[in-house]
Amino acid sequence: MIIECPSCHSKYQYDEERFDRKPSKKIKCARCQQIFDIHNPAFAQPEPVKADVGDSTYASKADDARRTAPHETTEQSPLPPKVENPLQLPAGKRLSLAILDGPDAGSVFRIEKPRVTIGRSNADLTLNDTEASRQHAAIEVRDHEFRLADLGSTNGTICDGKKVDGVVDLTDKSEFQVGATTLMLIVTDDHA
Numbered sequence: 694m695i696i697e698c699p700s701c702h703s704k705y706q707y708d709e710e711r712f713d714r715k716p717s718k719k720i721k722c723a724r725c726q727q728i729f730d731i732h733n734p735a736f737a738q739p740e741p742v743k744a745d746v747g748d749s750t751y752a753s754k755a756d757d758a759r760r761t762a763p764h765e766t767t768e769q770s771p772l773p774p775k776v777e778n779p780l781q782l783p784a785g786k787r788l789s790l791a792i793l794d795g796p797d798a799g800s801v802f803r804i805e806k807p808r809v810t811i812g813r814s815n816a817d818l819t820l821n822d823t824e825a826s827r828q829h830a831a832i833e834v835r836d837h838e839f840r841l842a843d844l845g846s847t848n849g850t851i852c853d854g855k856k857v858d859g860v861v862d863l864t865d866k867s868e869f870q871v872g873a874t875t876l877m878l879i880v881t882d883d884h885a
């Protein structure tokens with residue numbers, strides 16, 4: 694899911710699994726350090742239940758709260774700034790992540806699904822790197838678009854010498870750093 698800082702409007706990719714079955718979490722914006730709440734879409738507000746009692750209608754407290762605070766917006770209401778392609782691997786291409794430097798140097802990880810998480814544990818690509826967060830970064834593939842997102846890691850994700858602030862685009866042979874590990878995205882023709 695994409696979240697946005699209410700203060701500086703920086704956008705971030707946030708892995709919904711990081712909610713740990715909780716309805717909301719507090720996070721800190723990497724850019725302006727503002728702490729704000731994000732809400733788990735799995736705990737979406739149900740529609741209010743209305744019951745007719747005599748000749749008056751009663752609504753839920755959530756409905757009353759929405760009526761008394763019309764200036765507040767919910768996360769479901771804003772539309773994304775642009776319609777993005779669906780997550781999917783490109784036909785006829787093979788995607789891999791080569792580990793160039795760090796504890797796992799020399800390893801190659803084949804990307805076989807359109808969203809791959811990278812981190813120290815509970816990730817698709819698990820690194821033996823104590824400087825990497827458990828869920829550090831993610832690669833999202835939308836056909837021929839490749840994007841790298843920092844998942845709120847402690848030490849940040851570096852691409853082209855700069856800290857990733859939200860999401861950056863990658864191309865074939867793009868290098869990026871997760872903890873003490875340097876990785877390269879490799880895109881080749883699939884002859885299989």
